[in-house]
Amino acid sequence: MDILNRLKKSVAAYSNSTQSIAPLAVFRIIFGACVCFSTIRFMWLGWIHEQYIEPHIHFHYFGFAWVKGVEYVGEIGVYAMFGLLLLAAVGVMIGAWYRVSSVLMFLTFTYIELLDITYYLNHYYFVSIIAGMLIFLPANRSCSVDVRRNPALRFEQIPSWMIDVLKVQIALVYCFAGIAKINADWLFHALPLSIWLPAHDQLPLVGEYFRQPWLAYLFSWSGMLFDCSIPFFLLWHRTRVAAFCTAVAFHAITGWMFQIGVFPLVMSLAILIFFSENFHLRIVDWIERMHRFRSRSTTAVYSSPRFIAYLFTLHIVFQLLFPWRYLLYPGNMFWTEQGYRFGWRVMLMEKAATATFTMRDGATGREGIVDNGEFLNTHQEKQMAMQPDMILEYAHFLAEHYKAQGVADPMVRAEVYVTLNARPSKLLIDPNIDLSKIEDGWSHKT
16 A cells, blocks of 8 residues: 555655756757758659649558549649648648648648558658647647737646657657567577668778678667667766767667668657757757747646646557557568557668469459559559558459459469568468458458
């Protein structure tokens, strides 16, 4: 009972503790700026047309087949959605009409992400999560246009958990990424880095080292140890600066060597929230003086409805449990990829596949090979060929397409060969099964 009472007192004391709102305000500015940069980059590189307008088919997350882009709103509507995302991100960054901006940023970004599972990336998932969390956090109550327009909105103090919940979310990304690297291929065979690193042997000065086997092992072990430990070094004030510099260097190197989008930039800036209140107060003070955001000061503590704290507690519990769902499926997760997504698994395997689909007319018995290039772009075909749910969705698409072309009772079979971490390729599924008759679901795919 004494232990229980002490625990209750500790929880009560923590729930009543407060700290400066400055870290949250700085995080809001940084996060909004990152989404702005990412959206502009996406537009500049022409990826809107390439990924969301040009393809004949878009692969969907299970349960989200209703999320469509160009089919519902046309080309102009898709571009307008990105325009709204950019506008909302700017609103979040400067703290203008924050509630509307944060909700709009979350909805537009997540909607775009759901348009095609082909382009799933961990950092897209991370951005959606943080955008959703910011909706319920008072990140505009300092250093914002909203406060400049209405000084009564300003607060100096907020509950400590509002900062800590963001730290926990970031820590989970790193820790799960590290735990996922604790496997035989990564640690004992230096795979897939022993495949990837030699491809960079033309780099000046350091290129010759990338052919050395020991470097792949060094990168593999240091990557695992970095991910597993960096949140704890960021939490401790004595190692925080060194940990931050190490993290920035780590992300800079991985971003330079591998095509992983803006993930290194997002994580390098997001971890600034681990720094002290005084660090962020200096940033806020500098921004407010530079932009004349200074407004009436108050010592009042922001008070949020209790259900918000419960909501974030449920969110963290979900984030702790959901990545482990792969244990519910038999077989090697890297082979089947069931339970692979949404688990913070970053660059863990080298996988390639070829998928040959055969269409058979049930009435005439005639059959032929499908030209995948007629329907899919190169990236879509590459991703589809090694992921069971995408193979199944593509088979259903082919059945519907050819049925509309006059094929009676179409039968769709697929011969899929996959190689994992340079091993000899093997059949992924039974090539005699009619995939058009199999429905997708959460259950194990044979």
